[in-house]
Amino acid sequence: MKIIWILVVYVGAVVAARAQIVIPDTITLINGQTVIGEVLEVNQDYIVYNYFKKKKTIKKGVSPLIVYSIAYASGQREVIYEKNEEEDLYLTKEEMLYFIKGQQDAREYYRTRGIFIGGFAIGGVAGYVLYDEIYVATVPFLYSVGAGLTNIEVRQNPSTTEDIRRTAAYQEGYLKVARSRKVFAALAGSVLGTAAGIFAGNVTR
DSSP: OHHHHHHHHHHHHHHHHHHTOOOOEEEEETTSOEEEEEEEEEOSSOEEEEEEETTEEEEEEEOGGGEEEEEOTTSOEEEOOOOBGGGTBOSOHHHHHHHHHHHHHHHHHOOOHHHHHHHHHHHHHHHHHTTTOGGGGGHHHHHHHHHHHSOOOOOOOTTSOHHHHTSHHHHHHHHHHHHHHHHHHHHHHHHHHHHHHHHHHHHHO
């Protein structure tokens, strides 16, 4: 009997604990990223929410100008974004939705491995050849600039229809993130390659 009562108390405690768990809301930002938390207040200056990190609850605020929408745990969805050319928000609500989708797809599907490897190889050769020249430091910069100026193809992916992919807003969002990722990969690869090349040049020559 004692064991049964212990089990009853344990099960009751688990149920009570689960009842207190807060199902989070999702805040979608216009840069395509999302914030998970419990929205406490929405006004014209701030969106205040609780951010849960491990066992801590941190109260934070975000400007409505960088928020597209809030998906509440209840299933309700509220679009916060408004076109405002004074704040450089020139897209309509529908266009901004496509712009956000483009950014999200670029983060998920655009690959920069080739750019990184190319930067490492070119930086390595240049670093080895120019290991004792001061202008060897310009190699990563030049490679990154060159990578940023080359064209980026907005390819089809399984999560987006062809009609959406062809919209100007989607392509603008995709290219913005893809170009940033491309330049970062070019810079990271060429810096590491140049450093490796300089090291090899100093050791072997």
